[in-house]
Amino acid sequence: MAVVRPFKAVRPTPELVSKVAALPYDVMDTEEAIEYVKDNPYSFMRIDRAEMSFPKGSDPYAQAVYEEASHKLHQMKKDGVYIQDEKPCYYIYKQVMNGRAQIGIVGCASVDDYINNVVKKHELTLAKKEDDRCNHVDICNANTGPIFLTYKSNDAINEVVNDTMAKNAPVYDFVGDNVQQTVWVISCPHCKEVIEKAFAETPALYIADGHHRCASAVRVARKRRCQFPDYTGEEEFNYFLCVLFPDDQLEIMDYNRVVADLNGLDKEGFLKAVGEKFTVEEKGEGQYHPSEKHTFGMYLDGKWYKLAAKEGTFDKNDVVAQLDVSILQDNLLHPILGIGDPRTDKRIDFVGGIRGLGELERRVKEGMTVAFAMYPTSIEDLMNIADAGKIMPPKSTWFEPKLLSGIFIHELR
Secondary structure (H helix, E strand, C coil): CCCEECECCEEECCCCHHHHCECCHHHCCHHHHHHHCCCCCCCCHHHHCHHHHCCCCCCCCCHHHHHHHHHHHHHHHHCCCEEECCCCEEEEEEEEECCEEEEEEEEEEEHHHHHCCCEECCCCCCHHHHHHHHHHHHHHCEECCCEEEEECCCHHHHHHHHHHHHHCCCCEEEEECCEEEEEEEECCHHHHHHHHHHHHCCCCEEEEECHHHHHHHHHHHHHHHHHCCCCCCCCHHHEEEEEEEEHHHCCEECEEEEECCCCCCCHHHHHHHHHCCEEEEEEECCCCCCCCCCEEEEEECCEEEEEEECCCCCCCCCCCCCCHHHHHHHHHHCCCCCCCCCCCCCCEEEEEHHHCHHHHHHHHHCCCCEEEECCCCCHHHHHHHHHCCCCCCCCCCEECCCCCECCCEEECC
16 A cells, blocks of 8 residues: 655745746756846756856766755855754645646655555656766755556545645745646644545555656655664655645646658558558548547658558557557557657657647648657556556657656755
Protein backbone atom coordinates (compact mmCIF):
# COMPACT_ATOMS: atom_id res chain seq x y z
CA MET A 1 0.00 0.00 0.00
CA ALA A 2 1.12 3.56 -0.68
CA VAL A 3 2.80 6.00 1.69
CA VAL A 4 2.09 9.67 0.99
CA ARG A 5 2.95 11.98 3.83
CA PRO A 6 2.64 15.72 4.51
CA PHE A 7 5.72 17.95 4.54
CA LYS A 8 6.89 21.45 5.44
CA ALA A 9 6.78 23.08 2.03
CA VAL A 10 9.14 25.88 1.12
CA ARG A 11 6.91 28.05 -1.05
CA PRO A 12 6.74 31.59 -2.43
CA THR A 13 5.11 34.50 -0.65
CA PRO A 14 1.62 35.14 -2.07
CA GLU A 15 2.78 38.47 -3.52
CA LEU A 16 5.47 36.83 -5.65
CA VAL A 17 4.07 33.39 -6.49
CA SER A 18 2.89 34.41 -9.98
CA LYS A 19 6.40 35.63 -10.80
CA VAL A 20 8.18 32.63 -9.28
CA ALA A 21 6.05 29.81 -10.73
CA ALA A 22 7.44 28.51 -14.03
CA LEU A 23 6.87 25.82 -16.59
CA PRO A 24 8.89 22.58 -16.14
CA TYR A 25 12.55 22.78 -17.13
CA ASP A 26 12.23 20.22 -19.91
CA VAL A 27 9.56 21.84 -22.08
CA MET A 28 12.00 24.32 -23.65
CA ASP A 29 15.65 24.64 -24.61
CA THR A 30 18.10 27.12 -23.13
CA GLU A 31 17.41 29.88 -25.66
CA GLU A 32 13.67 29.59 -25.12
CA ALA A 33 14.23 29.60 -21.35
CA ILE A 34 16.24 32.82 -21.58
CA GLU A 35 13.41 34.46 -23.46
CA TYR A 36 10.87 33.04 -21.01
CA VAL A 37 12.52 34.67 -17.98
CA LYS A 38 13.25 37.99 -19.65
CA ASP A 39 12.40 40.89 -17.32
CA ASN A 40 11.48 38.47 -14.50
CA PRO A 41 14.28 38.01 -11.95
CA TYR A 42 12.07 35.80 -9.75
CA SER A 43 11.27 33.05 -12.29
CA PHE A 44 12.07 29.59 -11.01
CA MET A 45 13.28 28.76 -14.50
CA ARG A 46 16.48 30.60 -13.53
CA ILE A 47 17.06 27.84 -10.95
CA ASP A 48 15.83 24.95 -13.08
CA ARG A 49 17.96 26.08 -16.05
CA ALA A 50 20.82 27.80 -14.27
CA GLU A 51 23.04 27.47 -17.33
CA MET A 52 21.47 30.71 -18.55
CA SER A 53 23.66 32.52 -15.98
CA PHE A 54 26.78 31.42 -17.90
CA PRO A 55 28.17 32.50 -21.30
CA LYS A 56 26.47 31.08 -24.35
CA GLY A 57 27.89 27.69 -25.26
CA SER A 58 28.84 26.76 -21.68
CA ASP A 59 28.32 23.17 -20.59
CA PRO A 60 24.79 23.02 -19.11
CA TYR A 61 25.79 19.97 -17.07
CA ALA A 62 28.88 21.44 -15.43
CA GLN A 63 29.19 21.28 -11.64
CA ALA A 64 29.20 25.08 -11.51
CA VAL A 65 25.72 25.20 -13.10
CA TYR A 66 24.17 23.11 -10.32
CA GLU A 67 26.02 25.11 -7.69
CA GLU A 68 24.60 28.28 -9.24
CA ALA A 69 21.10 26.79 -9.01
CA SER A 70 21.65 26.03 -5.34
CA HIS A 71 23.00 29.52 -4.71
CA LYS A 72 20.01 31.15 -6.39
CA LEU A 73 17.58 29.03 -4.40
CA HIS A 74 19.23 29.88 -1.09
CA GLN A 75 19.41 33.56 -2.02
CA MET A 76 15.68 33.64 -2.77
CA LYS A 77 15.01 32.10 0.65
CA LYS A 78 17.33 34.62 2.29
CA ASP A 79 15.63 37.50 0.48
CA GLY A 80 12.20 36.43 1.70
CA VAL A 81 10.89 35.32 -1.68
CA TYR A 82 10.26 31.92 -0.09
CA ILE A 83 8.74 31.02 3.27
CA GLN A 84 8.43 27.61 4.95
CA ASP A 85 5.42 26.17 6.75
CA GLU A 86 6.07 25.40 10.41
CA LYS A 87 4.22 22.07 10.44
CA PRO A 88 3.93 19.30 7.85
CA CYS A 89 0.90 19.87 5.63
CA TYR A 90 -0.75 18.56 2.54
CA TYR A 91 -1.72 21.03 -0.15
CA ILE A 92 -4.48 21.16 -2.73
CA TYR A 93 -3.34 22.19 -6.19
CA LYS A 94 -6.15 23.06 -8.60
CA GLN A 95 -5.57 23.87 -12.26
CA VAL A 96 -8.24 25.08 -14.65
CA MET A 97 -7.48 25.11 -18.38
CA ASN A 98 -10.07 25.82 -21.07
CA GLY A 99 -12.83 25.26 -18.51
CA ARG A 100 -11.55 21.83 -17.39
CA ALA A 101 -10.32 21.43 -13.81
CA GLN A 102 -7.93 18.92 -12.26
CA ILE A 103 -7.43 18.96 -8.50
CA GLY A 104 -4.52 17.17 -6.86
CA ILE A 105 -3.01 16.54 -3.45
CA VAL A 106 0.56 17.78 -2.99
CA GLY A 107 2.59 15.58 -0.67
CA CYS A 108 5.65 13.36 -0.52
CA ALA A 109 5.65 9.78 -1.79
CA SER A 110 7.97 7.07 -0.55
CA VAL A 111 11.21 6.19 -2.31
CA ASP A 112 10.71 2.59 -1.12
CA ASP A 113 7.31 2.51 -2.81
CA TYR A 114 9.07 3.36 -6.07
CA ILE A 115 11.70 0.69 -5.46
CA ASN A 116 9.02 -1.91 -4.58
CA ASN A 117 6.79 -0.98 -7.55
CA VAL A 118 3.93 0.47 -5.53
CA VAL A 119 4.67 3.61 -7.54
CA LYS A 120 4.32 2.15 -11.01
CA LYS A 121 6.21 3.22 -14.12
CA HIS A 122 5.36 2.94 -17.80
CA GLU A 123 8.38 4.59 -19.47
CA LEU A 124 12.10 4.00 -19.77
CA THR A 125 14.47 6.77 -18.73
CA LEU A 126 17.61 8.13 -20.36
CA ALA A 127 20.79 8.11 -18.28
CA LYS A 128 21.84 11.62 -19.31
CA LYS A 129 18.52 13.15 -18.27
CA GLU A 130 18.60 11.21 -15.01
CA ASP A 131 22.14 12.39 -14.30
CA ASP A 132 21.13 16.00 -14.87
CA ARG A 133 18.18 16.01 -12.45
CA CYS A 134 20.05 13.84 -9.96
CA ASN A 135 22.80 16.46 -9.74
CA HIS A 136 20.24 19.26 -9.54
CA VAL A 137 18.33 17.61 -6.67
CA ASP A 138 21.47 16.57 -4.81
CA ILE A 139 23.29 19.90 -4.96
CA CYS A 140 20.16 21.99 -4.36
CA ASN A 141 19.28 19.56 -1.55
CA ALA A 142 15.65 19.68 -2.63
CA ASN A 143 12.99 18.28 -4.92
CA THR A 144 12.10 21.37 -6.90
CA GLY A 145 9.83 19.94 -9.59
CA PRO A 146 6.84 17.79 -8.54
CA ILE A 147 6.27 14.35 -10.04
CA PHE A 148 2.82 14.02 -11.62
CA LEU A 149 1.15 10.91 -10.13
CA THR A 150 -2.34 9.51 -10.51
CA TYR A 151 -4.43 7.03 -8.51
CA LYS A 152 -7.86 5.47 -8.54
CA SER A 153 -10.27 8.14 -7.37
CA ASN A 154 -11.00 7.88 -3.64
CA ASP A 155 -14.21 9.18 -1.99
CA ALA A 156 -12.54 9.96 1.36
CA ILE A 157 -9.86 12.11 -0.28
CA ASN A 158 -12.43 13.80 -2.51
CA GLU A 159 -14.51 14.70 0.54
CA VAL A 160 -11.57 16.32 2.33
CA VAL A 161 -10.58 18.22 -0.82
CA ASN A 162 -14.06 19.53 -1.51
CA ASP A 163 -14.66 20.47 2.13
CA THR A 164 -11.34 22.30 2.39
CA MET A 165 -11.93 24.28 -0.78
CA ALA A 166 -15.46 25.20 0.32
CA LYS A 167 -14.53 26.39 3.82
CA ASN A 168 -11.10 27.97 3.38
CA ALA A 169 -9.60 30.75 1.33
CA PRO A 170 -6.78 29.71 -1.00
CA VAL A 171 -3.24 30.83 -0.23
CA TYR A 172 -2.56 31.31 -3.95
CA ASP A 173 -4.90 32.11 -6.81
CA PHE A 174 -3.30 33.37 -10.01
CA VAL A 175 -3.04 32.78 -13.73
CA GLY A 176 0.24 31.19 -14.74
CA ASP A 177 1.02 30.24 -18.33
CA ASN A 178 -2.63 30.74 -19.29
CA VAL A 179 -3.87 28.33 -16.62
CA GLN A 180 -5.69 29.25 -13.40
CA GLN A 181 -3.50 28.02 -10.55
CA THR A 182 -5.09 27.80 -7.07
CA VAL A 183 -3.61 26.36 -3.87
CA TRP A 184 -5.06 25.57 -0.42
CA VAL A 185 -3.17 24.39 2.66
CA ILE A 186 -4.49 21.32 4.51
CA SER A 187 -3.25 21.76 8.09
CA CYS A 188 -6.22 20.23 9.95
CA PRO A 189 -4.91 17.15 11.86
CA HIS A 190 -8.05 15.11 11.18
CA CYS A 191 -7.98 15.93 7.46
CA LYS A 192 -4.33 14.94 7.25
CA GLU A 193 -5.11 11.65 8.98
CA VAL A 194 -7.91 10.90 6.51
CA ILE A 195 -5.67 11.56 3.51
CA GLU A 196 -2.73 9.56 4.85
CA LYS A 197 -5.00 6.63 5.73
CA ALA A 198 -6.74 6.72 2.34
CA PHE A 199 -3.43 6.54 0.49
CA ALA A 200 -2.26 3.78 2.86
CA GLU A 201 -5.23 1.76 1.57
CA THR A 202 -4.43 2.54 -2.07
CA PRO A 203 -2.69 -0.42 -3.74
CA ALA A 204 -0.83 1.57 -6.39
CA LEU A 205 0.19 5.01 -7.55
CA TYR A 206 1.04 5.63 -11.20
CA ILE A 207 3.56 8.00 -12.71
CA ALA A 208 1.71 10.06 -15.29
CA ASP A 209 4.58 12.43 -16.06
CA GLY A 210 8.03 12.91 -14.55
CA HIS A 211 9.78 9.55 -14.84
CA HIS A 212 13.21 11.19 -14.96
CA ARG A 213 12.54 13.43 -11.96
CA CYS A 214 11.24 10.43 -10.02
CA ALA A 215 14.17 8.16 -10.88
CA SER A 216 16.58 10.98 -9.99
CA ALA A 217 14.96 11.52 -6.58
CA VAL A 218 15.36 7.81 -5.88
CA ARG A 219 19.02 7.87 -6.93
CA VAL A 220 19.69 10.77 -4.56
CA ALA A 221 17.95 8.88 -1.75
CA ARG A 222 20.12 5.81 -2.37
CA LYS A 223 23.20 8.01 -2.31
CA ARG A 224 22.17 9.62 1.00
CA ARG A 225 21.47 6.21 2.49
CA CYS A 226 25.02 5.20 1.69
CA GLN A 227 26.30 8.43 3.24
CA PHE A 228 24.19 7.90 6.36
CA PRO A 229 24.06 4.11 6.91
CA ASP A 230 22.25 4.55 10.22
CA TYR A 231 19.29 6.22 8.51
CA THR A 232 15.87 5.43 10.02
CA GLY A 233 13.69 5.85 6.94
CA GLU A 234 12.01 8.95 8.35
CA GLU A 235 14.53 11.38 6.85
CA GLU A 236 13.14 13.65 4.16
CA PHE A 237 15.50 12.25 1.52
CA ASN A 238 13.47 9.02 1.71
CA TYR A 239 10.51 10.85 0.14
CA PHE A 240 9.97 12.80 -3.05
CA LEU A 241 7.70 15.70 -3.99
CA CYS A 242 4.59 14.82 -5.98
CA VAL A 243 1.12 15.98 -6.96
CA LEU A 244 -1.45 13.17 -6.99
CA PHE A 245 -4.53 13.53 -9.17
CA PRO A 246 -7.51 11.14 -9.22
CA ASP A 247 -7.68 9.24 -12.49
CA ASP A 248 -11.16 10.45 -13.40
CA GLN A 249 -10.00 14.09 -13.62
CA LEU A 250 -7.12 13.63 -16.04
CA GLU A 251 -7.06 14.01 -19.78
CA ILE A 252 -4.27 12.70 -21.99
CA MET A 253 -3.76 14.56 -25.23
CA ASP A 254 -2.44 13.11 -28.46
CA TYR A 255 1.32 13.00 -29.07
CA ASN A 256 1.80 13.35 -32.81
CA ARG A 257 4.64 12.44 -35.16
CA VAL A 258 6.41 14.12 -38.08
CA VAL A 259 8.95 12.36 -40.31
CA ALA A 260 11.59 13.96 -42.50
CA ASP A 261 11.36 11.72 -45.60
CA LEU A 262 9.66 8.67 -47.13
CA ASN A 263 12.72 6.39 -46.79
CA GLY A 264 13.48 6.44 -50.53
CA LEU A 265 9.88 5.84 -51.66
CA ASP A 266 7.90 8.13 -53.92
CA LYS A 267 4.41 9.20 -52.86
CA GLU A 268 2.63 6.47 -54.81
CA GLY A 269 4.92 3.72 -53.56
CA PHE A 270 4.54 4.94 -49.99
CA LEU A 271 0.73 5.04 -50.17
CA LYS A 272 0.69 1.55 -51.70
CA ALA A 273 2.86 0.19 -48.87
CA VAL A 274 0.68 1.89 -46.24
CA GLY A 275 -2.42 0.40 -47.87
CA GLU A 276 -1.23 -3.12 -47.12
CA LYS A 277 -1.76 -2.62 -43.36
CA PHE A 278 -4.23 0.29 -43.25
CA THR A 279 -7.30 1.34 -45.15
CA VAL A 280 -6.45 4.72 -46.66
CA GLU A 281 -9.14 7.35 -47.22
CA GLU A 282 -8.27 10.71 -48.74
CA LYS A 283 -9.77 13.64 -46.81
CA GLY A 284 -8.36 16.43 -48.97
CA GLU A 285 -7.16 19.77 -47.66
CA GLY A 286 -9.51 19.89 -44.65
CA GLN A 287 -7.80 18.84 -41.43
CA TYR A 288 -8.52 15.37 -40.10
CA HIS A 289 -8.08 14.28 -36.49
CA PRO A 290 -8.85 10.64 -35.56
CA SER A 291 -12.01 10.25 -33.49
CA GLU A 292 -11.55 6.64 -32.33
CA LYS A 293 -8.84 4.14 -31.44
CA HIS A 294 -6.84 2.45 -34.17
CA THR A 295 -7.38 5.31 -36.63
CA PHE A 296 -4.81 7.94 -37.63
CA GLY A 297 -4.64 11.21 -39.49
CA MET A 298 -1.87 11.55 -42.07
CA TYR A 299 -0.77 14.78 -43.75
CA LEU A 300 1.19 14.30 -46.95
CA ASP A 301 1.79 16.57 -49.92
CA GLY A 302 -0.80 19.13 -48.84
CA LYS A 303 -3.59 16.61 -48.21
CA TRP A 304 -5.02 14.80 -45.19
CA TYR A 305 -5.77 11.09 -45.14
CA LYS A 306 -7.57 8.84 -42.68
CA LEU A 307 -5.76 5.60 -41.89
CA ALA A 308 -7.53 2.71 -40.16
CA ALA A 309 -5.59 -0.33 -38.98
CA LYS A 310 -6.70 -3.49 -40.75
CA GLU A 311 -7.79 -6.62 -38.92
CA GLY A 312 -4.83 -8.72 -37.87
CA THR A 313 -2.27 -5.94 -37.75
CA PHE A 314 -1.98 -6.11 -33.95
CA ASP A 315 -2.68 -8.39 -30.99
CA LYS A 316 -5.83 -7.13 -29.27
CA ASN A 317 -4.92 -8.99 -26.09
CA ASP A 318 -1.49 -7.39 -25.72
CA VAL A 319 -1.78 -4.19 -23.64
CA VAL A 320 1.20 -2.61 -25.42
CA ALA A 321 0.69 -3.91 -28.96
CA GLN A 322 -2.89 -2.60 -29.09
CA LEU A 323 -1.79 0.98 -28.38
CA ASP A 324 -2.11 3.24 -31.39
CA VAL A 325 1.50 4.41 -30.99
CA SER A 326 2.57 0.74 -31.20
CA ILE A 327 0.36 0.03 -34.20
CA LEU A 328 1.81 2.97 -36.11
CA GLN A 329 5.37 2.10 -35.12
CA ASP A 330 5.09 -1.64 -35.84
CA ASN A 331 3.18 -1.39 -39.12
CA LEU A 332 4.35 1.87 -40.70
CA LEU A 333 7.13 3.84 -39.08
CA HIS A 334 9.51 0.88 -38.75
CA PRO A 335 8.79 -1.39 -41.73
CA ILE A 336 7.97 1.34 -44.27
CA LEU A 337 9.82 4.46 -43.12
CA GLY A 338 12.75 2.67 -41.49
CA ILE A 339 12.36 4.29 -38.05
CA GLY A 340 13.69 1.47 -35.86
CA ASP A 341 14.16 3.37 -32.60
CA PRO A 342 12.07 6.54 -32.40
CA ARG A 343 13.95 7.62 -29.26
CA THR A 344 17.20 8.09 -31.18
CA ASP A 345 16.32 8.37 -34.88
CA LYS A 346 16.84 11.98 -35.99
CA ARG A 347 14.40 11.61 -38.90
CA ILE A 348 11.39 11.65 -36.57
CA ASP A 349 10.12 14.35 -34.25
CA PHE A 350 7.17 14.59 -31.88
CA VAL A 351 4.55 17.31 -31.49
CA GLY A 352 2.31 17.62 -28.44
CA GLY A 353 -1.41 17.73 -29.17
CA ILE A 354 -1.71 21.10 -27.44
CA ARG A 355 -0.15 22.62 -30.57
CA GLY A 356 -2.97 21.43 -32.83
CA LEU A 357 -3.02 20.02 -36.34
CA GLY A 358 -1.90 23.34 -37.77
CA GLU A 359 1.52 22.72 -36.23
CA LEU A 360 1.76 19.41 -38.10
CA GLU A 361 0.94 21.15 -41.37
CA ARG A 362 3.50 23.87 -40.61
CA ARG A 363 6.25 21.34 -39.88
CA VAL A 364 5.61 19.54 -43.18
CA LYS A 365 5.49 22.78 -45.16
CA GLU A 366 8.79 23.86 -43.57
CA GLY A 367 10.79 20.74 -44.37
CA MET A 368 9.36 17.54 -42.92
CA THR A 369 7.58 15.23 -45.38
CA VAL A 370 4.75 13.46 -43.60
CA ALA A 371 2.87 13.93 -40.33
CA PHE A 372 0.68 11.60 -38.30
CA ALA A 373 -2.10 12.73 -35.96
CA MET A 374 -2.77 10.25 -33.17
CA TYR A 375 -5.82 9.32 -31.13
CA PRO A 376 -4.93 9.95 -27.46
CA THR A 377 -3.82 7.12 -25.19
CA SER A 378 -6.26 6.62 -22.30
CA ILE A 379 -5.56 6.69 -18.56
CA GLU A 380 -6.90 3.12 -18.45
CA ASP A 381 -4.27 2.06 -21.02
CA LEU A 382 -1.55 3.72 -18.95
CA MET A 383 -2.62 1.94 -15.77
CA ASN A 384 -3.05 -1.43 -17.46
CA ILE A 385 0.45 -1.28 -18.93
CA ALA A 386 2.00 -0.19 -15.62
CA ASP A 387 0.11 -2.95 -13.78
CA ALA A 388 1.44 -5.49 -16.27
CA GLY A 389 4.99 -4.27 -15.63
CA LYS A 390 5.39 -3.31 -19.26
CA ILE A 391 6.71 -0.19 -20.98
CA MET A 392 4.90 2.16 -23.30
CA PRO A 393 6.57 3.18 -26.56
CA PRO A 394 8.29 6.57 -26.31
CA LYS A 395 6.16 9.71 -26.62
CA SER A 396 2.87 7.92 -25.96
CA THR A 397 1.23 10.52 -23.71
CA TRP A 398 0.99 14.30 -23.49
CA PHE A 399 -0.53 15.81 -20.37
CA GLU A 400 -1.93 19.31 -20.11
CA PRO A 401 -1.86 21.48 -18.14
CA LYS A 402 1.74 21.12 -16.99
CA LEU A 403 2.53 21.28 -13.29
CA LEU A 404 4.39 24.49 -12.57
CA SER A 405 7.72 24.36 -10.78
CA GLY A 406 8.72 26.60 -7.92
CA ILE A 407 5.37 26.65 -6.11
CA PHE A 408 6.36 23.80 -3.79
CA ILE A 409 9.87 22.83 -2.74
CA HIS A 410 10.66 19.78 -0.63
CA GLU A 411 13.95 20.05 1.23
CA LEU A 412 15.83 16.80 1.78
CA ARG A 413 17.23 17.71 5.19
